[in-house]
Amino acid sequence: AIKHRLWPEIDRITLEQLHYARLEVGTGSWQLFAEDGDMRMYRREEEADGLVVDPLKACHVVKGVTGHEVCKIFFSPEYRSGWEATLEDMTVVENISNDTLVFLQTHKRIWPASQRDALFWSHIRKVPDEQDVEAQDLWIVCNQSTEHPEYPANTGKCVRIYLTVCLVCQTLVNPPKENEEINREDITCKITYCSVVNPGGWAPAAVLRAVYKREYPKFLKRFTNFCIDQCKDKPIEF
Numbered sequence: 001a002i003k004h005r006l007w008p009e010i011d012r013i014t015l016e017q018l019h020y021a022r023l024e025v026g027t028g029s030w031q032l033f034a035e036d037g038d039m040r041m042y043r044r045e046e047e048a049d050g051l052v053v054d055p056l057k058a059c060h061v062v063k064g065v066t067g068h069e070v071c072k073i074f075f076s077p078e079y080r081s082g083w084e085a086t087l088e089d090m091t092v093v094e095n096i097s098n099d100t101l102v103f104l105q106t107h108k109r110i111w112p113a114s115q116r117d118a119l120f121w122s123h124i125r126k127v128p129d130e131q132d133v134e135a136q137d138l139w140i141v142c143n144q145s146t147e148h149p150e151y152p153a154n155t156g157k158c159v160r161i162y163l164t165v166c167l168v169c170q171t172l173v174n175p176p177k178e179n180e181e182i183n184r185e186d187i188t189c190k191i192t193y194c195s196v197v198n199p200g201g202w203a204p205a206a207v208l209r210a211v212y213k214r215e216y217p218k219f220l221k222r223f224t225n226f227c228i229d230q231c232k233d234k235p236i237e238f
């Protein structure tokens with residue numbers, strides 16, 4: 001199949017983000033800022049030309065769903081309005097392939113910051129876990145801001161944000177008894193969510209950090225609960 005002009009970038013950034021997600025939080029100066037059950041949220045306080053661009057890393061363990069199911073829900077446009085509470089509008093502006101889409105999203109305005117939009121490619125991929133042959137394969141979704149001639153930044157009401165996001169999921173199976181089939185109580189999904197967001201236009205550091213501190217835990221909790229709900233009555237998809 002012919003590869004899209006973005007393919008080299010998509011491949012490089014997806015693999016870079018996979019490596020970054022798999023680094024233990026022990027390394028580097030991660031600061032735990034939120035905890036909820038099995039969810040741990042870390043951030044590093046970083047600024048780029050006066051703008052808060054705090055990298056975020058969240059680790060979560062969710063029972064009853066597989067990494068493939070979680071990544072598919074995160075990637076697929078049809079589920080997004082069900083879990084992304086801050087979404088005001090979403091368009092798929094380019095259908096690069098069945099595993100790569102380009103989205104234009106506007107997020108609800110969060111006072112006192114002005115409204116934001118994001119234009120990004122999104123790529124889903126299964127990755128063989130060469131480190132742990134026992135475990136199932138890993139699944140990753142990578143979202144990376146991109147340009148598009150028809151959707152120039154900052155021409156309308158929204159300030160364009162620039163994001164690099166990845167969701168990496170590993171499925172763990174608790175082997176059932178002899179010749180019993182695996183059911184949802186036997187599966188667990190280890191989730192790592194990483195994001196670096198440049199808010200685009202200026203927003204007060206204290207305001208942004210307050211938004212992130214409030215919104216990210218809500219977002220991951222809502223997303224994972226949505227996944228459990230979506231999958232519970234369906235056959236397991238490994």
Ligand SMILES: O=S(=O)(CCO)c1ccc(-c2ccc(C3CCCC3)c([C@H]3C[C@H]3c3ccccn3)c2)cc1
Nearest residue numbers: 084086107110113116143161165197199215216219
């Ligand atoms: O993981 S994704 O790719 C999922 C696809 O939708 C993702 C996650 C987060 C954002 C994002 C980035 C920055 C903000 C800030 C910028 C200045 C003021 C708002 C907000 C606002 C809507 C708030 C928010 C923050 C964190 C999590 C969710 N909601 C959202 C965009 C995409």
